[in-house]
Amino acid sequence: MRLLHCSDVHLDTAFAGLGQAVARRRRAGIRRAFTRIVDLALEEQVDALTIGGDLYEDLRSQRDTAQFLQQQFSRLSCPVLVAPGNHDYWHPASIYAREKWPENVTIFRSPEFTPVEVAGVRIFGAAHVQPKGTKDLLGHFKAAKDGPAIALFHGSERGQLPFQGEAKEDHAPFSEDEIGKAGFQYALLGHFHTPRSTSRLIYPGNPEPLTFGEVGERGAALIDFARMPPAVEVRRVSTFTLTDVEVDITGCLHSAAVLDRIGEVLSRDPDSGTRVRLVGEVASGVRLGPSELLDSLRRDDVCVDLILDARSALDLEALSQAPDARGQFVRALLARQDADSDLVRRALVLGLDALRGEEPVL
Numbered sequence: 001m002r003l004l005h006c007s008d009v010h011l012d013t014a015f016a017g018l019g020q021a022v023a024r025r026r027r028a029g030i031r032r033a034f035t036r037i038v039d040l041a042l043e044e045q046v047d048a049l050t051i052g053g054d055l056y057e058d059l060r061s062q063r064d065t066a067q068f069l070q071q072q073f074s075r076l077s078c079p080v081l082v083a084p085g086n087h088d089y090w091h092p093a094s095i096y097a098r099e100k101w102p103e104n105v106t107i108f109r110s111p112e113f114t115p116v117e118v119a120g121v122r123i124f125g126a127a128h129v130q131p132k133g134t135k136d137l138l139g140h141f142k143a144a145k146d147g148p149a150i151a152l153f154h155g156s157e158r159g160q161l162p163f164q165g166e167a168k169e170d171h172a173p174f175s176e177d178e179i180g181k182a183g184f185q186y187a188l189l190g191h192f193h194t195p196r197s198t199s200r201l202i203y204p205g206n207p208e209p210l211t212f213g214e215v216g217e218r219g220a221a222l223i224d225f226a227r228m229p230p231a232v233e234v235r236r237v238s239t240f241t242l243t244d245v246e247v248d249i250t251g252c253l254h255s256a257a258v259l260d261r262i263g264e265v266l267s268r269d270p271d272s273g274t275r276v277r278l279v280g281e282v283a284s285g286v287r288l289g290p291s292e293l294l295d296s297l298r299r300d301d302v303c304v305d306l307i308l309d310a311r312s313a314l315d316l317e318a319l320s321q322a323p324d325a326r327g328q329f330v331r332a333l334l335a336r337q338d339a340d341s342d343l344v345r346r347a348l349v350l351g352l353d354a355l356r357g358e359e360p361v362l
C-alpha cells in the first residue's frame with residue numbers, strides 16, 4: 001500500500017499584519033500547494049490520500065473553500081481520508097458536516113477511532129470535535145488484531161512541544177509508545193508544523209510556508225508500506241518562499257536611508273517574502289519605529305516583516321549637559337547603578353523621544 005499523507009494545510013489562514021493584498025496572495029499560494037498535493041496523488045497513483053487535520057480554518061472557511069476542496073477531491077478516484085484537527089474540528093455547523101462531499105471522501109467525525117479499509121490495510125481515523133481540550137485520542141483504544149492497522153489523527157506527541165518553535169498548544173497529547181500499545185504499526189499525524197518522522201510516526205509539516213523561520217523539509221509525504229518501517233519520501237509542493245536576511249544600517253542618518261538599505265535586499269518576486277533583521281547602530285535621532293518602517297515598505301504590496309535589533313547612537317555626554325529637562329533626565333538615569341543595562345538604554349531612547357515631543361517609536 002502506498003499513501004500520500006499531508007496535514008496542516010491551513011487553507012484561509014488570515015496572515016494578519018502582512019497587508020491585505022499580500023495575505024490574499026499567500027492564501028492563493030496555499031490553494032496552489034493543495035492542488036499540487038492532489039496532482040502528486042494522481043501522478044503517483046497512490047492507494048489513498050490521507051489528511052491529518054487543520055485542512056482549513058473553521059472560523060474563516062466557508063462554502064468557497066468547501067467547493068474548492070470538493071473539486072480537488074473529485075479529481076481523485078482513490079479514497080481521501082480526513083481526520084479533523086483543532087482548527088477544522090468536526091461540528092454540526094462545520095463545512096465538513098454541512099457540505100456534500102464526493103463518494104471517495106471519508107471525513108472522520110468522532111474522537112473514537114473508526115476503521116476504513118485501503119488495499120487490505122485498516123486505517124483508523126479519529127476527529128477533534130472541539131477547538132480545545134481534546135484529550136489523548138489513543139487513550140484506552142485497542143485495535144482488534146486483524147491484520148495491519150494504521151492510525152490517522154491530529155495530536156501532540158508528548159515531549160516534542162519545545163522543539164516546535166511556536167506557541168503550539170497541547171492538543172490530544174500522546175506518546176510514541178501508545179501507538180504500538182493501541183495496536184497500530186504506524187501513525188499518520190498532523191498538528192506539529194515542524195516536520196518529524198520516526199519509524200513509528202510522521203508529521204509532514206505545513207506544506208505551504210505559514211510563518212517566517214520555518215525549518216525542515218516539509219510537504220506531502222509519499223509512504224510505501226511494502227515493508228515496516230515504511231519508506232517515506234517528502235515532496236515539496238509549495239511555490240512561495242520566505243527568507244530571512246540581515247541588514248546592517250550602521251551609518252544611516254535618517255529613516256529614508258534605512259528604508260533604502262532595506263529596499264536593496266527585498267525581493268520583487270510576488271511569490272516570495274523577506275524577514276529583515278536590522279542590525280548595527282545608526283546616528284542619534286534616526287527614527288527606527290518598526291511599524292512606521294513597515295507601513296512604508298508594504299505600500300508596494302511587498303511581503304515583508306522586520307525584526308529590530310539595531311539601535312540609535314546616543315551622545316549621552318552632550319545630552320547630559322543640556323540645561324533643560326533633557327539634561328536632568330539623562331543625568332538622573334546615568335546616575336543609576338544599572339545605567340549600562342538595556343532597560344536604562346531603552347528608557348533613555350524613549351524618554352528623549354518624548355521630551356522632543358515626538359511620539360515614541362515602539
Ligand SMILES: [Mn+2]
Pocket residue numbers: 008010054087191192193
Ligand atoms: Mn496546524
